[in-house]
Amino acid sequence: MPHQKLIERLLAVSRLSNGEQKALVGLPYAVRNLADGDIVVHQGDRASCCTVLMTGFLSRQRVISDRNQISAFYVPGDIPDLHGLHVPTMDHDLCSTGPSTIATVSHVVLRQVLEDFPALGYALWGETVIQAAIYRNWVENLGARAALPRVAHLLCELATRLQQVGLATGGRMNLPFTQADFADACGLSTVHVNRTIQELRRRRLIDWQSQTLELLERAELESIAEFNPDYVLGRSKLAPDQSPLRLG
Amino acid sequence: MPHQKLIERLLAVSRLSNGEQKALVGLPYAVRNLADGDIVVHQGDRASCCTVLMTGFLSRQRVISDRNQISAFYVPGDIPDLHGLHVPTMDHDLCSTGPSTIATVSHVVLRQVLEDFPALGYALWGETVIQAAIYRNWVENLGARAALPRVAHLLCELATRLQQVGLATGGRMNLPFTQADFADACGLSTVHVNRTIQELRRRRLIDWQSQTLELLERAELESIAEFNPDYVLGRSKLAPDQSPLRLG
DNA sequence: CGCAGGATTGAGCCCCATCAAACCCAGTGG
DNA sequence: CCACTGGGTTTGATGGGGCTCAATCCTGCG
Numbered sequence: 001m002p003h004q005k006l007i008e009r010l011l012a013v014s015r016l017s018n019g020e021q022k023a024l025v026g027l028p029y030a031v032r033n034l035a036d037g038d039i040v041v042h043q044g045d046r047a048s049c050c051t052v053l054m055t056g057f058l059s060r061q062r063v064i065s066d067r068n069q070i071s072a073f074y075v076p077g078d079i080p081d082l083h084g085l086h087v088p089t090m091d092h093d094l095c096s097t098g099p100s101t102i103a104t105v106s107h108v109v110l111r112q113v114l115e116d117f118p119a120l121g122y123a124l125w126g127e128t129v130i131q132a133a134i135y136r137n138w139v140e141n142l143g144a145r146a147a148l149p150r151v152a153h154l155l156c157e158l159a160t161r162l163q164q165v166g167l168a169t170g171g172r173m174n175l176p177f178t179q180a181d182f183a184d185a186c187g188l189s190t191v192h193v194n195r196t197i198q199e200l201r202r203r204r205l206i207d208w209q210s211q212t213l214e215l216l217e218r219a220e221l222e223s224i225a226e227f228n229p230d231y232v233l234g235r236s237k238l239a240p241d242q243s244p245l246r247l248g
Numbered sequence: 249m250p251h252q253k254l255i256e257r258l259l260a261v262s263r264l265s266n267g268e269q270k271a272l273v274g275l276p277y278a279v280r281n282l283a284d285g286d287i288v289v290h291q292g293d294r295a296s297c298c299t300v301l302m303t304g305f306l307s308r309q310r311v312i313s314d315r316n317q318i319s320a321f322y323v324p325g326d327i328p329d330l331h332g333l334h335v336p337t338m339d340h341d342l343c344s345t346g347p348s349t350i351a352t353v354s355h356v357v358l359r360q361v362l363e364d365f366p367a368l369g370y371a372l373w374g375e376t377v378i379q380a381a382i383y384r385n386w387v388e389n390l391g392a393r394a395a396l397p398r399v400a401h402l403l404c405e406l407a408t409r410l411q412q413v414g415l416a417t418g419g420r421m422n423l424p425f426t427q428a429d430f431a432d433a434c435g436l437s438t439v440h441v442n443r444t445i446q447e448l449r450r451r452r453l454i455d456w457q458s459q460t461l462e463l464l465e466r467a468e469l470e471s472i473a474e475f476n477p478d479y480v481l482g483r484s485k486l487a488p489d490q491s492p493l494r495l496g
Numbered sequence: 497c498g499c500a501g502g503a504t505t506g507a508g509c510c511c512c513a514t515c516a517a518a519c520c521c522a523g524t525g526g
Numbered sequence: 527c528c529a530c531t532g533g534g535t536t537t538g539a540t541g542g543g544g545c546t547c548a549a550t551c552c553t554g555c556g
Contacts, residue, residue: 013334060384064392065474071387083377086261087482092384118366125373126334132376133331135383136308136340139319142390143435144312147512178534187391189513194536226313234335395544426502437545442504458553497556504551511545519536526529 003052003103005077005165013130013234014123023117027110029103034096036176040080041094047084049104053077056100057176061184062092070185072135073097073158077165082128085110098176098211126234133231142187145225147196150186153225155206159215160229171215175208251300251351253325253413261378261482262371271365275358277351282344284424288328289342295332297352301325304348305424309432310340318433319386320379321345321406325413330376333358346424346459374482381479390435393473395444398434401473403454407463408477419463423456 007024010016016024029052034040040051043062051058053074060072060080071092074080080094085107114121134157141153158175162168179197183190200206205221207214215221222228229235255272258264264272277300282288288299291310299306301322308320308328319340322328328342333355362369382405389401406423410416427445431438448454453469455462463469470476477483 062388064388065394065397067392069388069392071384071391083380086374086377087381089478091381091476091479114370115366118363118369121366121370121373122362125369125376128373128376128380129331129334132380132383133335133339135380135387136319139383139386139390140310140312140317142387143319143433144315144317146313149313180534185391190534191514191536192512195512198536228339230337231339428502438502439504439546440544443544446504499554499556501554502552505549507547509544509546511543513542514540516539517537520534522531522533524529524531526527 003054003077006052006079009077009164010123010127013126014119016119016123020117020119023113024120027105027113029105032102032104034100034102036096036098038096039093040096040102041090043091043093045090046088047081047090047107048088049106050079050084050110051081051094052079052103052105054101054103057097058100058102059095059097059181059185060092061095068184069187070181071138072131073185075158075161075165076167078131079124079127082124082131097181130232130234133234137231147186147188147192148199149225150188151182151193151196152200152205152221153227154182154186155200155213155215156218156222156225156227156229157232159213159218160232164233171218173213174211175213176211251302251325254300254327257325257412258371258375261374262367264367264371268365268367271361272368275353275361277353280350280352282348282350284344284346286344287341288344288350289338291339291341293338294336295329295338295355296336297354298327298332298358299329299342300327300351300353302349302351305345306348306350307343307345307429307433308340309343316432317435318429320383321433323406323409323413324415326379327372327375330372330379345429378480378482381482385479395434395436395440396447397473398436399430399441399444400448400453400469401475402430402434403448403461403463404466404470404473404475404477405480407461407466408480412481419466421461422459423461424459 007021034056040058041047053076055076058074058080059070060074061068061070072080081090084090137157141150145153159168159171159173162173167173179193180190183193186193188196197208201208205215205217207216255269279302282304288306289295301324303324306322306328307318308322309316309318320328329338332338385405389398393401407416407419407421410421415421427441428438431441434441436444445456449456453463453465455464
């Protein structure tokens with residue numbers, strides 16, 4: 001696994017021995033550069049390798065009743081098609097938003113390493129668990145929140161995830177998303193996303209121009225969005241200080 | 249793991265040796281009976297065991313901006329809190345809808361077995377992968393579909409999942425859900441869910457009365473909902489006949 | 497028989513979608 | 527240097543799908 005941030009994140013949730021870490025780091029991979037709009041994996045493709053996002057952003061999308069619905073955003077360190085190990089057919093497009101670079105790791109090789117080091121499989125399972133928690137939060141976001149808190153929640157989630165991999169400091173980050181991307185993710189029209197963002201600006205909660213987003217009042221934004229970062233970080237609310245789990 | 253259907257489902261996705269199967273079946277567990285509305289796990293609880301649903305239905309829910317949002321339904325054979333192995337704090341209520349029975353398996357014991365039989369961990373990881381796919385489909389459902397196809401999609405999903413564990417034959421199944429439950433899951437008001445269901449009845453697509461649901465025109469219903477069962481079954485569209493995966 | 501929870505119906509309204517046009521700005525090429 | 531272009535953003539006007547409120551009906555049950 002090529003990405004240092006991924007390693008760190010795995011260590012934050014699962015404890016790994018030196019040998020296990022080395023096995024991860026030593027995995028052979030191929031690097032690919034992508035331009036804005038490039039499609040990494042097409043809906044219907046059979047995956048024979050996993051993708052690790054190194055820089056930039058990917059989004060998972062698919063046309064649902066004439067709408068392009070985005071069901072996930074990925075930030076550096078994420079493995080968007082980790083589930084491909086289990087269910088090899090992709091049922092979405094995986095698309096680069098802005099330029100990005102990815103590394104691909106062969107399923108065959110990865111499976112071999114997982115067999116040799118079962119704790120690594122357990123750690124990657126934990127990644128799937130966190131991705132699932134993020135999906136759940138999107139379900140709640142789309143199902144229950146009005147436009148303003150909905151957009152705010154997505155902003156908070158992205159900020160937290162970017163912060164986790166060192167790509168957001170002081171609430172500032174580089175975001176190549178268009179308002180249309182946000183609309184596709186939030187189940188809103190671009191027009192309404194635009195008005196919602198204007199409202200967030202008017203309240204001086206965010207500053208977003210030329211691909212740079214700054215969260216000005218993090219606390220208030222999180223309050224409006226009812227956002228709690230724990231699910232992103234795989235943390236337990238009641239025991240933030242507990243040591244990482246380890247199989248066995 | 250007490251539930252035969254769970255075992256079968258695990259076998260459908262991952263190949264397990266006799267020893268592995270025996271280890272699963274031999275896991276010690278405690279049975280609990282639940283009444284309608286009973287809460288199995290409260291939001292904020294720290295889990296020390298996993299829950300296997302044996303009969304009945306559970307729903308995962310949580311109040312989001314004054315709405316009770318349901319983010320998942322569980323059918324017999326499901327393990328609603330499998331993620332608790334990795335992130336022990338539950339951030340939702342797990343609630344019985346209608347009467348149900350569950351079995352609980354201690355995390356400590358389960359972890360030991362997973363250490364002894366890594367392939368079992370891989371198989372359970374596959375369960376998490378499928379759950380995640382279901383969440384993704386909910387995201388799409390809530391984000392992109394109008395009321396009618398949205399409700400239809402949920403009906404198709406439940407039918408497919410129940411069919412898989414032998415609880416729906418010929419499109420007929422027992423469903424203890426109220427229209428309000430459906431409203432909470434679909435992000436709609438009860439009033440509108442009611443009108444939507446009436447429309448489905450008027451079109452002779454479903455028959456739903458006194459807790460019994462029958463899908464009358466499965467094909468047309470799936471077409472309206474743009475429903476494809478593969479994600480529920482962990483199947484690959486392009487190779488439905490391929491043999492199950494196995495680690496290594 | 498009376499009650500309570502669920503299903504149903506009606507009326508009014510609002511949030512957000514849709515349509516359409518204008519605006520801004522960074523390239524790009526003449 | 528500037529006209530041209532195209533993608534993204536912004537604004538206005540209009541309409542509809544679904545929400546809210548409130549009343550009624552239905553049905554199983556003590």
